[in-house]
Amino acid sequence: MVAAREVDEKLEARARILRAVRGWFEGQGFLEVDTPARVRSPGQEVHLDAVPSGDGHWLITSPEYHMKRLVAAGLPRIVQIAKCWRGNETGPHHRGEFTMVEWYRANAPLEALADDCEALLRAAAAAVGRDAAALGLAAPFARTTVRELCARHAGIDLAGDEDVAALQAKARAAGVAFGSATAWDDVFYQVFLDRIEPRLAEAGPTFVFDWPAPLGALARPKPGDPRVVERFELYAGGLELANAFGELTDPVEQRRRFEDESRTRSARGKQVYPIDEDLLAALPQMPPTAGIALGFDRLVMLVLGALDIGEVLAFGDERGA
């Protein structure tokens, strides 16, 4: 049990940061939207487990599918502050129920979202009287690539289009023990967690761009280098804070990826969800768009220096699913 006074202070800070985030987006001309929390097609990604909510519905793991449909319908700048749910995720940085800030900019490059992040983090710090410089947020954030990090911290020359056997050989040569991993992404994330993430945790805020194509999810291939996709992740204070895509708008390629993911889910004995046909139907109308999800609870952790996500939640000691 935490002292009532301490709870008050954390929740008050959280509320002020929330107000600052809303205000920042309003100032940038964003429209705040509210899309369904119960859906028939939750996130397809292989490593996400949606929470069932009855009648063939699931709680969203992210509001991205519906928000992309709004962009396709002609809304160029939208933001949502949404509760999301993910099964089997509880840890110092994870809760089965959490709050996401998700926003989209039509006809804007991916880099515009990185600029948004820098401004948003500074606004959040200012909202609770924290000094941006003391938090390491005042100077422009570092920008690097997955390839550069693999070379620097793991001694691995990552192409992005090598097959899994070649990636395993590179990991083995670098001394990374990847257990029984036979999937490309599993071998990659073993390298990432063992060698790269600890170094990112020591560094100042860093945007990591250009993720290998097998980790593409909803991102489009990078023009000029299809071995990587237009995607960045923002790491700050040891937290994975945000993930951004240059959004894939090609319905044929998107269907291929959804079907791939469904096959993998099925092969691993995981729940297979219906493919979101409404999203696929909307993609041809979608302009080139950059979209991003930022963990709001983790943003509050960063600004307040919290080590466990439970510290910044009301009833954070009820760890949930």
Added chain:
Amino acid sequence: MYDTSDIRKGLKIMIDGAPYTIVEFQFVKPGKGAAFTRTKMKNLLTGAVLERNLRSGDKLEPADVETKTMQYLYAEAEAFVFMDTTTYDQVGIPKATIGESADYMPENINVEVLFFNGRAVGVSLPNFIEQAIVETDPGFRGDTATGATKPAKISTGATINVPLFINVGDVIKIDTRTGQYLERLARA
């Protein structure tokens, strides 16, 4: 076989052919990747600490280790002889295996003996032992609080640094992890 959902403090598993016990663990998950358990574990043979990120679903081989409470009886040329306090079975453990622990292992003390694949591979002592001083230079009256020390021998033959006021026959408390004198429990 175990998997990552079985991980808890004290779980004993095999890594690269050696037995380890889990010391710390936490859930980690990159946004688009599989769940991992970030694990800190201790080699039961060497004490070395290892960090591993174990991917959800990875199988973990249980380590065949058990600890038994045994009483240390006496020393032979190459081994120390222990007795199982429940079955009265006796077992000799090579002196090299016990190593420096022998300094703080007086006869008749109860210790935890670690067995790996049925073979005794180490002992863990109680954190504190009480021992009488068998040999030390005479003390100096009145010099009780200056922090000055002198060597003193206990029954195992080990030498402990003790305050100047300690005499032969005094019973003292020793921290077996550091070999440090803690306090005098009884005067000679």
